[in-house]
Amino acid sequence: MEYYNYLKSLHLIFVITWFAGLFYIVRLFVYQIEASEKPSPEKEILQVQYKIMTYRLWYIITWPSAVLASIFAFWMLLFTDLGNAWLKMPWMHVKLCFVFLLYLYHAKCHQIFKQLQNDEVKYSNNFMRLWNEGATIILFAVVFLVVLKSAINWIYGVIGIFLFSIIIMLGFRFYKRIREKK
Secondary structure, eight states, X not given: OTTHHHHXXXXXXXXXXXXXXXXXXXXHHHHHHHHTTSOTTHHHHHHHHHHHXXXXXXXXXXXXXXXXXXXXXXXXXHHSHHHHHHTTSHHHHHHHHHHHHHHHHHHHHHHHHHHHHTTOOOSOHHHHHHHHHHHHHHHHXXXXXXXXXXXXXXXXXXXXXHHHHHHHHHHHHXXXXXXXXX
């Protein structure tokens, strides 16, 4: 139990860097897609640079952070008394569902990463801007679950996440109008 706080600290550090990587990689996807629409030679110059940036971010920061955050989380949950107790609590089950969604989000980002590395543009920059909010919604849900430790009010949580998503969508549309005017 004496090392639990060290595990928790390391877990939090790598969760933060994992999310930072997820937030930034999708932003780079937006830039890559926009670069593919530019005229030569600007298009080729930008594509090469963005491929390098996304490769480094994905394999040097995002993937290692995801793996290390997971290792420390499993270590806390499976090999500490507190972790074993938490696994029996409903809020932890809901949190783990959101963590599973985060892994799916990460996997989809990996698929998009591979496509863009091969110059396959299958999504619009607007789709990517919306996709970028997926990690934000998961982050909000997990933080509130961990801090409040309550799955009893999951209906209010779902309503809150739904309303938060609507606010994000409205903000996205507002920002899109501003971009289009420029």
